[in-house]
Amino acid sequence: MTELRPADTVADGVGHLWFIHGHHAFGLHATNAIGTCATVADITRMFGDLKLVYRPTTRDQLDGVACIRCGRTDTPMVPAGSGPRGQLFTCSPTCPTP
Ligand SMILES: [Zn+2]
DSSP, rough: OOOOOOOOEEETSSSSSSEEEEEEGGGEEEETOOOOOEEEEHHHHHHHEEEEEEEOSSSSHHTTTTTTOOOOOOOOEEHHHHHHHEEESSSSSTTOOO
C-alpha cells in the first residue's frame, strides 16, 4: 500500500471514506464524514487495509491556498487538518472528493 500522508483521502476495506491527518511523529489519525476519529492502525484493524482515493498535489493545495479536494481558491475556506507544509483548507466540509 502507498504510505499514507496527512491530507490523503482513503477508503477502508468496506468502503468508508476517511481523511488522514496528524503527523507521522505522533501517529496518523483519520476522520470520516460523520466526525468519527481514530488512529490509522485502529481503522485498519476494524475495517481492513486503507486504499488511497485522492491525494492533493498542487503547491496551492499544500500551502493552504486552495481547497485540498477541488482546488478552488475563490471561496471562503474551513480548516481541514495539517499537511506536510502546514495548515490545509477545504472550501466546505462537504466539498466532494474528485
Ligand atoms: Zn473544494
